[in-house]
Amino acid sequence: MRVLLVDDEEELVSALAERLRIRGIDADWVSICYDAIGRVESKKYDIAVLDVKMPKMSGIELKRRLEEKCPGMKYIFVTGHGSEEDFLAGSAEAGTAYYLVKPVNIEDLIEKINEILND
Amino acid sequence: MSCRCDMIGETGLQFYGKITASMSHEIKNALAIINENAGLLEDFTLMADRGMPIDVGRLKTLAGKVIKQVQRTDGIVKTMNRFAHSIDESVKNVELDETLKFVATLSGRLAFVRGVTLEVEPGASPVTIATRSFFLENLVWLCLDFAMDATGGGKTIGLGAEQTENGARLKFTQLQGLSERTTSAFPGERETALLDALRAELAINVRAAEIVLILPRDIGQ
Numbered sequence: 256m257r258v259l260l261v262d263d264e265e266e267l268v269s270a271l272a273e274r275l276r277i278r279g280i281d282a283d284w285v286s287i288c289y290d291a292i293g294r295v296e297s298k299k300y301d302i303a304v305l306d307v308k309m310p311k312m313s314g315i316e317l318k319r320r321l322e323e324k325c326p327g328m329k330y331i332f333v334t335g336h337g338s339e340e341d342f343l344a345g346s347a348e349a350g351t352a353y354y355l356v357k358p359v360n361i362e363d364l365i366e367k368i369n370e371i372l373n374d
Numbered sequence: 375m376s377c378r379c380d381m382i383g384e385t386g387l388q389f390y391g392k393i394t395a396s397m398s399h400e401i402k403n404a405l406a407i408i409n410e411n412a413g414l415l416e417d418f419t420l421m422a423d424r425g426m427p428i429d430v431g432r433l434k435t436l437a438g439k440v441i442k443q444v445q446r447t448d449g450i451v452k453t454m455n456r457f458a459h460s461i462d463e464s465v466k467n468v469e470l471d472e473t474l475k476f477v478a479t480l481s482g483r484l485a486f487v488r489g490v491t492l493e494v495e496p497g498a499s500p501v502t503i504a505t506r507s508f509f510l511e512n513l514v515w516l517c518l519d520f521a522m523d524a525t526g527g528g529k530t531i532g533l534g535a536e537q538t539e540n541g542a543r544l545k546f547t548q549l550q551g552l553s554e555r556t557t558s559a560f561p562g563e564r565e566t567a568l569l570d571a572l573r574a575e576l577a578i579n580v581r582a583a584e585i586v587l588i589l590p591r592d593i594g595q
Contacts (some may be wrong), residue, residue, distance in 0.1 A: 265404070266410075273414060310488070358405045
């Protein structure tokens with residue numbers, strides 16, 4: 256299983272990737288949306304974990320672009336919105352039920368990853 | 375309540391809501407970074423319990439990141455607090471460079487997401503007027519919101535204040551995306567209501583690529 260993490264906060268996404276690797280999950284990270292598109296062209300990922308609000312391209316727009324490159328890849332959104340209700344209200348077009356609210360509990364993230372792979 | 379007051383009240387509430395939502399989002403990001411780096415520290419202690427050597431330099435780096443994010447969060451909360459107190463006094467003396475810097479700070483995350491840089495150009499000397507501080511912040515923010523759309527991504531907006539004979543001018547410059555089409559709906563109802571309340575005028579110069587807010591020296595009570 257290989258996971259790609261995308262968030263414009265580099266200190267967050269690099270630490271999260273390292274914590275996943277400590278737990279035996281192969282995880283890469285990028286902090287620029289366009290780098291994510293380049294990355295999936297060179298390596299296959301099973302899951303992308305995307306921040307919703309990023310500069311120049313939202314996580315939802317990035318998902319649409321990644322779906323063109325990797326039709327089978329699954330997605331988890333991570334949001335800094337104040338509450339899950341706020342996220343749902345603002346991101347109805349996300350097209351995925353898999354989301355977490357920051358700050359993320361690492362065990363919750365791993366549970367979501369396993370859930371999505373078994374779906 | 376008059377229609378104009380309703381418009382100003384509603385506009386003010388929208389402004390308040392958007393700013394606090396943006397700042398709470400930033401606080402969430404900072405907390406998330408603290409969470410992950412504290413989590414890494416915990417992971418390393420668990421690994422040390424299992425006999426793996428500790429990289430002291432790494433621990434120091436992680437601790438430094440946590441401290442940096444605590445300071446960042448403290449800064450955000452201070453800004454939120456200052457914003458909350460903007461409405462303490464109806465009319466007061468405001469130094470316009472400070473107002474521009476403050477609203478640029480409030481708009482920081484929104485500008486970042488849109489790929490726009492805000493640059494406050496300090497004047498030769500302070501420019502002070504007596505006005506309704508919260509309404510002015512609201513109007514400046516609305517002008518910035520419009521300017522960010524008008525200039526497009528990857529651009530810089532210049533902000534500056536100048537003294538005039540009867541008051542002051544606030545300028546929003548480097549708006550190369552301004553055109554007759556983009557300016558046809560601006561100022562809208564909200565901006566017009568605030569302009570009235572501030573006894574201000576707004577001028578758009580497409581050729582000079584700028585918007586100018588003209589403010590009186592003393593709005594009176």
